[in-house]
Amino acid sequence: MPMVTRPQFLPGLPNWSRKTFxxxxxxxxxxxFAFPVLWLILTSLRPESGVYYVHRGTEFTLGNFxxxxxxxxxxxxxxxxxxxSTLATIFSLLVTVSSGYMLSRFTGPASRMWFGTIYIFxxxxxxxxVLPLYFVVQSWGIYDTYVGLLLPHIAVHICFxxxxxxxxxxxxxxxxxxxxMIDGCSRWGAFIRVAIPSALPAISALAVLCWLFTWxxxxxxxxxxxxxxxxxxxxxxQFVTEMGLHWNLMAxxxxxxxxxxFLIALFGQKYVIQxxxx
Amino acid sequence: xxxxxxxxxxxxxxxxxxxxxLFQVVPIVIGANASFRxxxxxxxxxxxxxLDHYHAVISDPAFLYVVLPxxxxxxxxxxxxxxxxxxxxxxxxxRPFPGQKLVxxxxxxxxxxAPVVAxxxxxxIFNDQFGIANVVLEAIGLEGQPWLVQRWSAFCIILxxxxxxxxxxxxxxxxxxxxxxxxxxxxxxxxxxxSTWRVxxxxxxxxxxxxIVVCVVIRAIDAFRTFDIVWTLxxxxxxxxxxxxxxxxxxxxxxxxxxxxxxxxxxxxxxxxLVLGVAMYRLVDRIAKA
Numbered sequence: 001m002p003m004v005t006r007p008q009f010l011p012g013l014p015n016w017s018r019k020t021f022x023x024x025x026x027x028x029x030x031x032x033f034a035f036p037v038l039w040l041i042l043t044s045l046r047p048e049s050g051v052y053y054v055h056r057g058t059e060f061t062l063g064n065f066x067x068x069x070x071x072x073x074x075x076x077x078x079x080x081x082x083x084x085s086t087l088a089t090i091f092s093l094l095v096t097v098s099s100g101y102m103l104s105r106f107t108g109p110a111s112r113m114w115f116g117t118i119y120i121f122x123x124x125x126x127x128x129x130v131l132p133l134y135f136v137v138q139s140w141g142i143y144d145t146y147v148g149l150l151l152p153h154i155a156v157h158i159c160f161x162x163x164x165x166x167x168x169x170x171x172x173x174x175x176x177x178x179x180x181m182i183d184g185c186s187r188w189g190a191f192i193r194v195a196i197p198s199a200l201p202a203i204s205a206l207a208v209l210c211w212l213f214t215w216x217x218x219x220x221x222x223x224x225x226x227x228x229x230x231x232x233x234x235x236x237x238q239f240v241t242e243m244g245l246h247w248n249l250m251a252x253x254x255x256x257x258x259x260x261x262f263l264i265a266l267f268g269q270k271y272v273i274q275x276x277x278x
Numbered sequence: 279x280x281x282x283x284x285x286x287x288x289x290x291x292x293x294x295x296x297x298x299x300l301f302q303v304v305p306i307v308i309g310a311n312a313s314f315r316x317x318x319x320x321x322x323x324x325x326x327x328x329l330d331h332y333h334a335v336i337s338d339p340a341f342l343y344v345v346l347p348x349x350x351x352x353x354x355x356x357x358x359x360x361x362x363x364x365x366x367x368x369x370x371x372x373r374p375f376p377g378q379k380l381v382x383x384x385x386x387x388x389x390x391x392a393p394v395v396a397x398x399x400x401x402x403i404f405n406d407q408f409g410i411a412n413v414v415l416e417a418i419g420l421e422g423q424p425w426l427v428q429r430w431s432a433f434c435i436i437l438x439x440x441x442x443x444x445x446x447x448x449x450x451x452x453x454x455x456x457x458x459x460x461x462x463x464x465x466x467x468x469x470x471x472x473s474t475w476r477v478x479x480x481x482x483x484x485x486x487x488x489x490i491v492v493c494v495v496i497r498a499i500d501a502f503r504t505f506d507i508v509w510t511l512x513x514x515x516x517x518x519x520x521x522x523x524x525x526x527x528x529x530x531x532x533x534x535x536x537x538x539x540x541x542x543x544x545x546x547x548x549x550x551x552l553v554l555g556v557a558m559y560r561l562v563d564r565i566a567k568a
Contacts, residue, residue, distance in 0.1 A: 022375070029367070030384045036399040036442070037387060039410060043402065095294045102290035110284075114291055121302055123555035125503035127524040128544035129302055131531050132309035136301070155301035158294045187286045216392035218506040219524075223532070233394045237510050247402055254395045261390040269386065272450070 037258070044251035064252035074253060077230040082260065084146065084231065085214040088153040092210050096158055097203060100165020101195060105174060115166075122159035130223050137224055144226040152224060153214055161206055168202035169195065201271055208268030212261055232257050309541040317538035331542035340518055341526060341543070349523045349547075352437065353501045357494055359441040364448025365490075369478070371449070372456045389446040397510035400439045401426065429519040432512050436520060439507050448493055455489035456482070491565050495558040502551045523547040 045060045068074055103115055133152060134143070142148035176198070177190040185193065196203070218233040225231060236257065239250050265272075313332070316325045335341055371382050388396070404411050404425040412422030425431045459482075467477050505524040508514065514521035514529065521529070527547065531540025 026370075026375075026377075026381060029370075030381055033442070034384050034387055036396065036403060037391065039403060040395075040399045095297065098290040099294040102287055106287055110287055114295075117298075119555070119559060120552065121298060123499055123552050124302070124306065124548050125524060125544065125551055127503060127505065127527045128309060128541075128548040129305040131527065131537065131540055131544055132305040132312060133301065135308055135312075136305050151297065152301045155297045158298055162294065187282070191290075212390060216394070218392070218394050218509075233392055233506075236398060237394055239398075247405075247408075250398060251402070254398050257392060257395055258390065261392070265386070265390040266383075269383070 040251050040258075041255055043247060044255045046248055048246075048248055064248045065256065068249055068252045068256065073230055074232075074235060077232045077235040078256070080146075080229055081215055081232040084150055084153065085211050087146075087150055088157070088214045089207050089210045091150070091154045092157040092161060093203060093207060095154060096161035096165050096206070097196065097199070098191070099158065099162040101169050101191060103162060103166040104169035105177075118159045118162055122163070126156070126219055130219060134223050143224065144228045146229060149221060149224050149229060149231070152220055153217065156220070157210060157213070161210065164206060165199075165202070168199055172198050204268065204271040208264055208272050211264055215257075215261055310545060312538050313542040313545050315538050317541070318536050327538070331539045332546065334539060335543045335546055340521075344519060345521050345523055345526045348433070348519075348521060349502060351433075352440070352504065352522055353498055355437050356440045356444070356501045356504075357498050359437065360444040360448050360497065361490070361494060363441065363445045365452055367445065367449045368452035368456055369482070371453055385449060386446045388443050389450070391443065393443060393506040394510050396439055396443055397507045400435060401511055404435055426512055427516045429516060432516065433520050436508055436511055439511065440501070440504065443507070444497060444501075447497070451493050452486065452489060455486050459485050488562075488565060491562050495555075495562055498558065499551060499555055502554070503547075 044064055045062070047059055047061045047063060049059075099114070103111055103118075130152075137143045137148045137152070140148075142151075172195065174195075177194045180190045180194045181187065216233065218237065221231045221234045222237070225234065232253075236250070236253055239246075239253065314326060314328060316323075316327050367385055371378060371385070391399075403409050406412065406422065406424040406427070409425075411425065415422050423431060425435055463481050463485075464477065467481060503524050504522055505528070508520060508522055508525055509528075512520045514525045523543070524547070527540050527544040529540075530543055531537050534540075
């Protein structure tokens with residue numbers, strides 16, 4: 001096999017200057033990408049008196065976090081968001097894994113029709129069904145409750161996740177399932193004991209994405225909840241209008257809202273990249 | 279009534295289908311019904327008005343000359359911007375260099391940031407009195423700008439925020455795509471001494487095309503219905519100059535409390551994106567088969 005050299009980046013320059021340029025460019029890109037988050041964190045650590053001149057002064061404090069955590073509504077919003085995201089993830093996976101499996105393993109009119117339905121509903125803008133969803137949820141008496149926010153969240157994930165799940169199952173050889181069925185497994189047994197375990201990396205990736213999407217979701221929560229079930233995104237958006245001047249407290253809340261997402265993503269990054277590679 | 283296999287198939291999709299029926303189909307039907315009626319709070323009879331709301335929306339100059347162009351400009355620029363930066367970063371991350379893992383983690387950060395949080399950060403950075411953007415501008419002798427109260431600067435900031443938020447999504451999917459490409463054509467090109475640009479233009483790009491097209495289609499549909507960052511950044515202002523279609527429908531229904539007209543606007547937008555979506559699906563199908 002012949003030796004292959006990669007085409008050089010900026011050919012013609014001496015090696016060290018090319019390397020320096022590359023390193024500088026990388027640092028700049030990373031800085032530009034992380035800057036908004038860094039700035040937010042810095043703001044959240046400044047005392048009230050120093051917040052308007054974040055770039056000046058050296059006083060730092062954790063008081064903002066303490067003050068935010070002493071507000072009952074915000075703590076409640078965090079708990080609500082966490083509970084709803086977790087429940088929505090579990091139920092979404094239950095529903096979409098089986099629907100994706102069906103799309104992948106069966107062909108025929110039923111499967112084609114279901115795929116068409118999913119694609120069309122994926123295209124429908126949220127706003128077109130969230131507006132009337134408000135009436136539906138209200139007439140069923142579940143407006144501003146956990147259930148009333150949870151069920152639409154599960155419904156909204158069906159289309160995209162079934163689509164992704166189909167792709168994952170397409171990448172898994174079905175012959176193991178056939179073998180299990182010949183050995184006396186029922187179809188359900190083959191699905192639950194053979195197909196699901198081999199799709200586990202993909203399912204974990206989906207779980208991470210689902211949790212993040214629900215945690216970050218705004219429009220549904222804005223329309224479908226009132227005062228009884230505050231969730232964190234809505235509470236933060238209200239901050240902007242009601243407490244426009246307390247930037248330090250807002251930054252502290254935002255940093256805390258970022259934290260679980262960071263942890264989940266850090267822990268789940270491996271699964272997401274593996275899972276999406278199929 | 280059904281064979282064993284049909285029962286299995288139906289049971290697999292039954293929960294998903296039931297949820298979609300209750301929380302998507304039923305609301306859409308109710309919305310369609312509302313769009314033909316005078317569904318305002320002061321009119322309990324909900325009189326049938328036919329296509330009046332549709333006519334009102336389509337002949338509303340704000341919708342025709344501000345909201346629709348905004349939505350399309352937003353969709354095109356946001357998708358194109360995130361695609362170009364995402365592709366560039368994916369190419370960068372695809373070559374080994376020290377610290378590659380760290381850089382990759384940093385570049386994926388915006389993926390975890392809620393759009394609402396991102397909008398709050400950007401609002402603070404571009405605050406006209408205390409934002410760091412103006413501080414930097416003044417430090418180098420330029421005049422600070424009231425960024426979010428001028429139409430085009432506000433629109434550019436919305437676009438930049440959206441591109442920042444969605445670039446990692448493209449990077450992630452394109453990087454997976456790049457890493458699954460076969461190695462041989464690239465080795466052959468290297469032996470022939472092909473320039474970097476030509477390798478990109480005639481090898482990487484055509485081979486990556488299916489992945490790019492799928493990303494663009496999914497993202498374009500989502501960009502069309504963007505709501506949260508615009509709502510939190512400018513609320514559609516100054517005036518109504520940065521309103522996108524989702525905000526237009528929301529304002530009609532929940533601030534003007536005219537649910538009939540709001541639903542009509544939402545359905546018009548839905549139809550536009552449905553036509554676009556089906557057309558794009560055809561395109562993907564053709565490219566995937568070619």
